[in-house]
Amino acid sequence: ILNVEQSPQSLHVQEGDSTNFTCSFPSSNFYALHWYRWETAKSPEALFVMTLNGDEKKKGRISATLNTKEGYSYLYIKGSQPEDSATYLCAFINNSGYALNFGKGTSLLVTP
Amino acid sequence: GAVVSQHPSWVICKSGTSVKIECRSLDFQATTMFWYRQFPKQSLMLMATSNEGSKATYEQGVEKDKFLINHASLTLSTLTVTSAHPEDSSFYICSAPKPGSNNYGYTFGSGTRLTVV
Numbered sequence: 001i002l003n004v005e006q007s008p009q010s011l012h013v014q015e016g017d018s019t020n021f022t023c024s025f026p027s028s029n030f031y032a033l034h035w036y037r038w039e040t041a042k043s044p045e046a047l048f049v050m051t052l053n054g055d056e057k058k059k060g061r062i063s064a065t066l067n068t069k070e071g072y073s074y075l076y077i078k079g080s081q082p083e084d085s086a087t088y089l090c091a092f093i094n095n096s097g098y099a100l101n102f103g104k105g106t107s108l109l110v111t112p
Numbered sequence: 113g114a115v116v117s118q119h120p121s122w123v124i125c126k127s128g129t130s131v132k133i134e135c136r137s138l139d140f141q142a143t144t145m146f147w148y149r150q151f152p153k154q155s156l157m158l159m160a161t162s163n164e165g166s167k168a169t170y171e172q173g174v175e176k177d178k179f180l181i182n183h184a185s186l187t188l189s190t191l192t193v194t195s196a197h198p199e200d201s202s203f204y205i206c207s208a209p210k211p212g213s214n215n216y217g218y219t220f221g222s223g224t225r226l227t228v229v
Contacts, residue, residue, distance in 0.1 A: 041222065091156075100146075102156040
C-alpha cells in the first residue's frame with residue numbers, strides 16, 4: 001500500500017474565493033499522478049494526468065502543479081463557483097504497477 | 113467516449129445472501145477492470161483486477177472466495193459478494209483503462225453502495 005495524503009480533508013469557501021489543496025505521495029518510483037473530481041452519485045471525472053516533474057496543467061479555472069522530487073502536487077481553483085463543489089481525489093501510480101493508489105480526497109463546498 | 117456503466121447504484125441485502133455488481137464498458141472493449149471499495153472516511157482501495165478470459169488477481173487481504181470476480185467478455189465484468197455480512201457494507205466502484213491512453217488514463221463506473229442488514 002502506497003501512502004497518499006491529501007489535505008485539507010474538507011474545505012468551505014465563498015463563491016469567488018480561490019483555493020488550493022495538496023496531495024503528497026512517495027517520491028520514489030514515480031510514474032504518474034492523477035487528479036479526479038467526484039460528485040456524489042456520479043463517476044469520478046478525470047481532471048489531470050501528470051507525469052513530469054515541474055508539470056503545470058490547466059483546465060479552465062482549475063490548474064495543477066507537480067513536484068516528483070519532493071512528492072507533492074497542488075490543485076488550484078481560481079474564483080470558486082458553487083458548481084465546483086465536489087470531492088477532489090488524487091491518485092498515484094508507481095513504476096512497478098498500474099493500479100491507482102488514492103488519497104482520501106478533499107471535500108470542497110462552495111457557497112454563494 | 114470510454115463510458116463504464118455500473119449497476120446497481122445501491123443495494124440492501126440480508127446477511128448471508130449474495131449480491132452481484134455489474135460493470136459494462138459501453139463504447140469500448142475493456143480487457144482489464146479494476147475493482148475498488150471505500151469504507152467511510154477512507155480512501156478507495158484496490159480489491160482486485162480482472163482480466164478478460166483469465167482469473168482475477170486479488171490484493172492482499174481480499175478473500176477471493178468471498179468476492180467472486182468474473183470477466184467473461186470484453187464488455188462485462190462482475191463482482192459477486194457471497195454470503196454477505198454487515199462488515200461487507202461499503203462503496204464498490206469499478207474502473208477500466210481508457211483505450212489508447214499511454215499514461216494510464218482511467219474511466220470509472222458510478223459506484224454501488226452496498227448495505228448488508
